[in-house]
Amino acid sequence: MRIVPxxxxxxxxxxxxxxxxxxxxxxxxxxxxxxxxxxxxxGEEALRLARLIAAHEQQRLEGARLLLEGLVDxxxxxARDAAACRVRFANIAASHEALVVIAAADTSGRVFAASGTQxxxxxxxxxxxxxxxxxxxxxxxxxxxxxxxxxxxxxxxxPVRDARGHAIGVVFAAIGLDWLRDVxxxxxxxxxxxxxxxxxxxxxxxxxxxxxxxxGRHLPGERVLEMRRxxxxxxxxxxxxxxxxxxxxxxxxxPADEPLYVGVGLAxxxxxxxxxxxxxxxxxxxLMLGGVTLWVAWRGARRVVLRRVDxxxxxxxxxxxxxxxxxTNLPYGRGELSELSRAFDAMTETLERRREENDQLHxxxxxxxxxxxxxxxxxxxxxxxxxxxxxxVADRSGTPISLIxxxxxxxxxxxxxxxxxxxxxxxxxxARILKQTFRRSDVIARLGGDEFVVLAVESSPxxxxxxxxxxxxxxxxxxxxxxxxxxxxxxxxxxRYAPHRHPSIEALxxxxxxxxxxxxxxxxxA
Numbered sequence: 001m002r003i004v005p006x007x008x009x010x011x012x013x014x015x016x017x018x019x020x021x022x023x024x025x026x027x028x029x030x031x032x033x034x035x036x037x038x039x040x041x042x043g044e045e046a047l048r049l050a051r052l053i054a055a056h057e058q059q060r061l062e063g064a065r066l067l068l069e070g071l072v073d074x075x076x077x078x079a080r081d082a083a084a085c086r087v088r089f090a091n092i093a094a095s096h097e098a099l100v101v102i103a104a105a106d107t108s109g110r111v112f113a114a115s116g117t118q119x120x121x122x123x124x125x126x127x128x129x130x131x132x133x134x135x136x137x138x139x140x141x142x143x144x145x146x147x148x149x150x151x152x153x154x155x156x157x158x159p160v161r162d163a164r165g166h167a168i169g170v171v172f173a174a175i176g177l178d179w180l181r182d183v184x185x186x187x188x189x190x191x192x193x194x195x196x197x198x199x200x201x202x203x204x205x206x207x208x209x210x211x212x213x214x215x216g217r218h219l220p221g222e223r224v225l226e227m228r229r230x231x232x233x234x235x236x237x238x239x240x241x242x243x244x245x246x247x248x249x250x251x252x253x254x255p256a257d258e259p260l261y262v263g264v265g266l267a268x269x270x271x272x273x274x275x276x277x278x279x280x281x282x283x284x285x286x287l288m289l290g291g292v293t294l295w296v297a298w299r300g301a302r303r304v305v306l307r308r309v310d311x312x313x314x315x316x317x318x319x320x321x322x323x324x325x326x327x328t329n330l331p332y333g334r335g336e337l338s339e340l341s342r343a344f345d346a347m348t349e350t351l352e353r354r355r356e357e358n359d360q361l362h363x364x365x366x367x368x369x370x371x372x373x374x375x376x377x378x379x380x381x382x383x384x385x386x387x388x389x390x391x392x393v394a395d396r397s398g399t400p401i402s403l404i405x406x407x408x409x410x411x412x413x414x415x416x417x418x419x420x421x422x423x424x425x426x427x428x429x430x431a432r433i434l435k436q437t438f439r440r441s442d443v444i445a446r447l448g449g450d451e452f453v454v455l456a457v458e459s460s461p462x463x464x465x466x467x468x469x470x471x472x473x474x475x476x477x478x479x480x481x482x483x484x485x486x487x488x489x490x491x492x493x494x495x496r497y498a499p500h501r502h503p504s505i506e507a508l509x510x511x512x513x514x515x516x517x518x519x520x521x522x523x524x525x526a
Contacts, residue, residue, distance in 0.1 A: 035272050039246055042271040043234030046264040047248030051232065053183055053195065054250040054262040057154075060098060061253060064156040064173045065138045067092070067102075071171045072160045077104055080169065085113030100153050100174040104160070107133060107167060119174070127201070131258065132157040132170045140253040140260055142197075142205035143174060152205040152215050153177060154197070154260070177206035192267035194245075200228060200258040214240065227261050236268065244268040312344060324352040372446045374424060375431035383445030387455050387505050390443060394457075395499060401457050402464040404471075405493040405512030406434070407520060408450040414486055426488055433478060437471045452490075453509065464494050491520035 071077055071092075076084035089102040093115035103114035109124020120143065123129045128141030139157045157172035183195060197206040202219035223237050227249050234248040245265040253259035311328045318326035326348055330341040370382030378386065394401045408430050415423035427450070434444050434452060443455040456467055471490070479487055493516030495508065502508040 031276075035276070038271055039236070039268070042246045042266050042268075043236075043248055045248075046246060046266055047232065047234045047250065049187060049189075049264040050248040050250040050262045052187075053264070054252045056183065057252055057262065060175055061138065061140065061154075061156055064099075064175060065158070067096070068138070068156060068158040068171050068173060071102070071104075072158055077160055077171060078162070078168070080104070080106065080112055082113045086115065089113060089115035098175055100176045102171070102173045104169055104171045105129065106169045123170075123172075126155070127199070127258070128155050128157050128172075129170055132159050132172070133167045135159070135257070137254055137257065139257065141258075142199055142203060142260075154205060183208070189264075190266065190270065192270050194239075194265045196263040196265065197252070197260060198224075198263070199260050200224070205260070237265075239265065246271055308338075308341065312341065315344060315348070319348060319351075324348055324355060372431075375428055375446050377431050377435070377452070378443065378445035380445065380447045383443060383447065383453060383455070384505060386443045390455055390457070391497065391505060391508075394497065399457055400461075401455060401497045402467075403495050403497065403508050403512045404454040404456065404464070404468060405495075405509070405516040406430070406452040406454070406471075407491045407516050408452075409489045409491055409520065410486070411450040418485065426486075429478070429488055430490065433471070433474055437474050438467060447509075451513075453512065458496075464496065468492055468494055491516050493517070493519060 128139045132139035153174035160169040195208040202224040207214040232250040247265035249263040251259035328341040372379040
């Protein structure tokens, strides 16, 4: 009696722990889902902002492209008249506040005319310059201004071509990136948010805020590959300053070329802070509730509970061994344990019924998986399974067995001449004749296409010959009885199973197939 209460309390303790644990796991799963949802929502919002900023700046690039398309046709640009070009470029730049400089360079990359003094003297090593010379569309990229300070500008470039289409130079316009600071401020981004512009190689051209710490640095290679692979999207990444962030990115420029990328980043800790706080509050509440429940259960154990719990435990142990016929055999009352007993018995009844249904379904599915849908015979899988069993029995008992391989002659001609429906009818007729000819103990199957096979146990030495002769007579009787426009005939190959010559059912099938094709060839030659 001293052991019983202790055992009961320990069981109740385990039950309460098990009862409290699922809500905790559910809350943890819910919190994880909330974190994922918050992360996904933040990523999609960052992607939306990145696309919005990219679309806004795309208008600037379109304006620059239209301006450059007008410049490439100017006579002074084609003649590389430096003085005239500088005057023209300066006048145009003065009327466009967004343009830092307008310039032109020859094919070697030497800048021979510019609207200001902030343009480098050589641009031959700039990726956008090489793409502009080699292509026909607008090439974009970043370049540093000459002289301190050296902020990065967004460059749009077009090739200048002569009458024969050969590149003779490049005109380009540098667009200031101060707009990035204004966009970041106008969008009312969170304090931890950042807006970044980089080229397809990961070179940072501009950033808001703290541009001075970022301009000219390169993003990690895997982050750049992600941008190139997807074009636009959002991802979780570690920033250059080591912070964990969620960011969206969108291309700026021609996606088929080497576009720039606009990125909007959010601090992951800030995004997930509220979800984390809710999870901790709920976890504390569940732990407190579990403690109170444990104390009440510990103090409230009684012998009536012990008896019912023991019955439930005993029934549960029987179920765990696979005995779904187990029942508590307790009287049903109005108490909680009575309800539990009733629920347990109903559960075991349902499980027992489900197991019977599953067994029946398994048998049905097994039968369907072994049958050929068209003819109702066994398919290849069913034949191989049953044939291996027959061969095992034959090996143990020494009973001779024969394999008859049959092929419907000219099935392709029947399909081509009368249609596949008639070809299917011919296959069904062949299957019917085989079932009428051979015994129920013989394994008859359609291996596929026009190939049939029969594995027959021989009751006498001439059983195989008698069966093939019976098949030939039935085929002849069928041909004389029906009025179809073609003759149904079968080419046969019969081989007796010999363990030393047929190490597997596949070897037996191969020999029967070869004999059948020999007969088919001889009949065709005749």
